[in-house]
Amino acid sequence: MSTQNLEETKAPAGTTAKAPLRERLAAIGISSTLHIVLLVAGIAMVFPFLWMIATSLKGLPQLLQDPLSFWPDPWTWSNFTEAWHAVPFARAYLNSLYIAVLSILGTLVTASMAGYAFARIKFRGSKAIFIVFLATQMIPAQVTLVPFYLLMSKMGWIDSHLALIVPAMMVNPFAVFLMRQFVLALPKELEEAAVIDGASRWRLFWSVILPNLKPGLGVLVIITALSVWNSFLFPLVLLNSPELYTVPLLLASFTSQFGSVNYGLVMAASSIATIPILIAFVIGQRRILNSMAASGLGGK
Amino acid sequence: MSATLAEKPARVKTRHFSAQGPFPEMRKEAGWRKRDRAWGYVFIGPQVIGMVLFVLIPFAASLVLAFAQWDGLTNLTWVGFKNFTDQLADPLLHKSIINILLLALITVPIGLGLAVVIAVALEKLKTRTLYLILFFAPVVTSTVAVAMIWQQMFRSDGIFSATIGKIFGITPPDWLGDPKLALIAVAIVSIWSSLGLNVIIFLAGLQNISPAVIEAARIDGAGWWSLFTKIRLPLLSPIIFFSTIVAFISSMQTFDTVFVLTQNAGPDNATRTIVYHIYDLGFGRFQFGPSSAAAVILLVMTLVITAIQFGAQKKFVHYEDDAA
Numbered sequence: 001m002s003t004q005n006l007e008e009t010k011a012p013a014g015t016t017a018k019a020p021l022r023e024r025l026a027a028i029g030i031s032s033t034l035h036i037v038l039l040v041a042g043i044a045m046v047f048p049f050l051w052m053i054a055t056s057l058k059g060l061p062q063l064l065q066d067p068l069s070f071w072p073d074p075w076t077w078s079n080f081t082e083a084w085h086a087v088p089f090a091r092a093y094l095n096s097l098y099i100a101v102l103s104i105l106g107t108l109v110t111a112s113m114a115g116y117a118f119a120r121i122k123f124r125g126s127k128a129i130f131i132v133f134l135a136t137q138m139i140p141a142q143v144t145l146v147p148f149y150l151l152m153s154k155m156g157w158i159d160s161h162l163a164l165i166v167p168a169m170m171v172n173p174f175a176v177f178l179m180r181q182f183v184l185a186l187p188k189e190l191e192e193a194a195v196i197d198g199a200s201r202w203r204l205f206w207s208v209i210l211p212n213l214k215p216g217l218g219v220l221v222i223i224t225a226l227s228v229w230n231s232f233l234f235p236l237v238l239l240n241s242p243e244l245y246t247v248p249l250l251l252a253s254f255t256s257q258f259g260s261v262n263y264g265l266v267m268a269a270s271s272i273a274t275i276p277i278l279i280a281f282v283i284g285q286r287r288i289l290n291s292m293a294a295s296g297l298g299g300k
Numbered sequence: 301m302s303a304t305l306a307e308k309p310a311r312v313k314t315r316h317f318s319a320q321g322p323f324p325e326m327r328k329e330a331g332w333r334k335r336d337r338a339w340g341y342v343f344i345g346p347q348v349i350g351m352v353l354f355v356l357i358p359f360a361a362s363l364v365l366a367f368a369q370w371d372g373l374t375n376l377t378w379v380g381f382k383n384f385t386d387q388l389a390d391p392l393l394h395k396s397i398i399n400i401l402l403l404a405l406i407t408v409p410i411g412l413g414l415a416v417v418i419a420v421a422l423e424k425l426k427t428r429t430l431y432l433i434l435f436f437a438p439v440v441t442s443t444v445a446v447a448m449i450w451q452q453m454f455r456s457d458g459i460f461s462a463t464i465g466k467i468f469g470i471t472p473p474d475w476l477g478d479p480k481l482a483l484i485a486v487a488i489v490s491i492w493s494s495l496g497l498n499v500i501i502f503l504a505g506l507q508n509i510s511p512a513v514i515e516a517a518r519i520d521g522a523g524w525w526s527l528f529t530k531i532r533l534p535l536l537s538p539i540i541f542f543s544t545i546v547a548f549i550s551s552m553q554t555f556d557t558v559f560v561l562t563q564n565a566g567p568d569n570a571t572r573t574i575v576y577h578i579y580d581l582g583f584g585r586f587q588f589g590p591s592s593a594a595a596v597i598l599l600v601m602t603l604v605i606t607a608i609q610f611g612a613q614k615k616f617v618h619y620e621d622d623a624a
Binding site for chain 1: 335336337338339340341343344346347348349350351353354355356357358359361362365372418421422424425426427428429430431432433434435436437438439440441442443444445446448449450451452453455457458459462492495496497500501503504505507508539543549552553555556559560575578579582583588591592595596598599602603606
C-alpha cells in the first residue's frame with residue numbers, strides 16, 4: 001500500500017509541450033475558470049469560520065441591532081477573556097491533549113504489533129481472529145453504548161479518563177487492518193537476513209519492521225488524533241466533572257450555560273476551541289491530507 | 301515465457317517444503333516454529349484482550365439486555381421480545397428511523413456528487429494546495445464546534461437565513477425552530493463537514509488511474525465527457541461505492557450534530573436520530589433494556605442496508621480484473 005501525494009499530478013506524457021497554441025490557450029482558459037470557481041467555492045466553505053471569528057469580536061449591542069454586518073464595530077476582545085475565564089478551557093485542552101497522546105501511543109504499539117502478526121506470523125486461528133476483527137467494524141460503537149457504560153461503572157472508571165484512554169489504546173480494528181496492509185506491502189527480504197542471524201520475532205518487529213513502518217505509523221497517528229480529539233458521545237456519557245471535560249465536551253456545556261443571547265461570547269468559545277486545531281492543520285496539511293486519503297483508500 | 305513455464309515445477313516443490321515455515325532456514329531449528337506461534341499470540345494479545353473486553357462482551361451484553369427490563373439499580377427482569385415490540389410500536393423510534401433514512405438519502409448523493417465534481421476539477425489543476433486546505437478545514441473541526449457555528453448562522457436573524465431570504469425573496473426561514481426545516485439544516489451541516497474528506501479520497505482515486513489509460517483513450521478520440529463517463533467514473537466506482545457505504549452508515553449514526561445544533565432532538569423531535577434515541581432511553585430515562593433493543597435495531601438496519609448496497613454494486617461498480 002502506498003502513501004498518497006495529493007498535491008502533484010503525474011504529467012500525461014507528451015502533451016502540453018508540443019500542443020498547438022490554440023489548444024494551449026484553451027487549456028489556460030479552462031484552468032483559470034476552474035481556479036476562479038474553486039476559489040469562490042473554497043471561500044464559501046470556510047465562510048462559517050470567518051463568520052465565527054467576526055462574530056466573536058462583536059459586542060452585544062451590535063449583535064442585537066445589526067446582526068448581519070460582518071465587521072465588528074467596535075472590536076470587542078473582551079469576549080475572548082470572558083469565555084476563557086468562564087469555563088476551564090486550559091484544563092480541557094490539557095485533558096484532550098494527554099488523552100490523545102496516550103491513546104495514539106497505545107494504538108501505535110498494539111495495532112502495529114497485531115498488524116505485523118496477522119501479516120507475517122503463522123499461528124493457529126490467525127485467519128479466524130482476523131475475520132472477527134474485520135467483522136466487528138460493522139458493529140457501530142453506539143450499539144454498545146449502554147453496556148460499555150455499565151462495564152466502566154463496574155470497573156469504577158466512570159468520571160475517569162481511564163474509561164476513554166484504555167479502550168482507545170487496546171482496541172482499534174481499523175488500525176489493525178491498516179497496519180496489516182502496510183506490513184504486507186513491505187518486502188519479505190527485509191526480515192530474511194535478520195532471521196538467518198537468529199533474531200527473535202520481537203527483535204525482528206522492533207528493529208526491522210517498525211523503522212520501515214514509519215509512513216504507516218504516521219497515517220495512524222493522524223487518523224487516531226482526529227477521531228480521539230473530536231470524539232463526543234462517549235466522553236459525554238462517561239465524564240461528569242467539568243474539570244475532566246475534553247474540549248468538545250466543555251464547548252457543548254458552554255452553550256447550555258451561557259445560552260444563546262450573547263452569541264459573541266459563544267463564538268469566542270468556539271474560536272478558542274477551533275482556531276488552534278485549524279492552525280495545526282494548516283501547518284501539517286500535507287501529511288494530514290495524504291494520510292486521510294491513504295486511510296480512505298486503505299479501507300477499500 | 302517458456303523459461304518461466306519450465307521453472308514452475310521446481311518452484312512448486314520448494315513451496316511444498318517451505319510450507320513448514322516462512323523461511324526454509326527455520327526448519328532446521330525445531331523449537332523455532334513453536335516459539336514463533338507463541339509470539340503470534342503475544343503480538344495480537346493486547347488488541348485481542350481489548351476486543352473481547354471492550355467490544356465483544358459489551359456487544360453480547362447489549363444483545364442480552366435487549367431482552368430485559370433494567371434501570372441499573374433494581375433487579376433485572378426478563379421480558380422476552382417486549383422491548384422489541386414496544387420499540388417497533390414507538391412513534392419516537394419511527395421518527396428516528398425516518399429521520400436517519402432521510403438524512404442519508406439527502407446527504408449521500410448530494411455530498412458524494414459534489415465531491416466527485418470538485419475532485420475532478422482539482423485533478424485538472426497543477427496547484428491545488430490552497431483549495432485542499434479550504435475544503436478540508438471543516439473535517440478537522442470538532443462536530444460540536446461546527447454545530448455551534450452553524451447554530452448562529454441558522455438563527456432567523458442569522459446570516460445564512462438572511463441570505464437565503466434575500467435570494468428567494470422570502471422572509472428569512474427559522475431553520476432550527478421549524479420542524480420541517482430542522483432536518484434539512486442538519487443535512488446541510490453534515491454535507492459541509494464531510495465534503496473535504498470525500499474530495500481528497502476521490503482525488504487520490506483519480507490520481508491512481510494510470511495516465512497511460514487516459515492517454516490511450518484520448519488517442520482513440522475520446523473527448524473530455526466520454527473520458528469522464530467511460531474511463532474516470534468507472535475506474536473510480538469501487539472507491540465511490542466504498543464511500544457510499546461509509547457515508548450512509550455515518551449518516552445513520554448521526555448524533556453530535558442533532559444534540560448540539562438542534563439542542564437535543566429539535567422542535568417536536570424533528571431531528572431525532574436512532575443514536576439520540578438510544579442515548580435518550582439509556583441515559584435520559586435509564587431504560588437500559590429498551591435502549592439496548594433500539595441499539596440492536598440500529599445494528600440490524602446497518603447490516604441490512606450495507607447488504608443491499610453490496611447487492612446493488614454488481615450493477616454499478618466496475619472492478620479491474622487485476623486489482624491495482
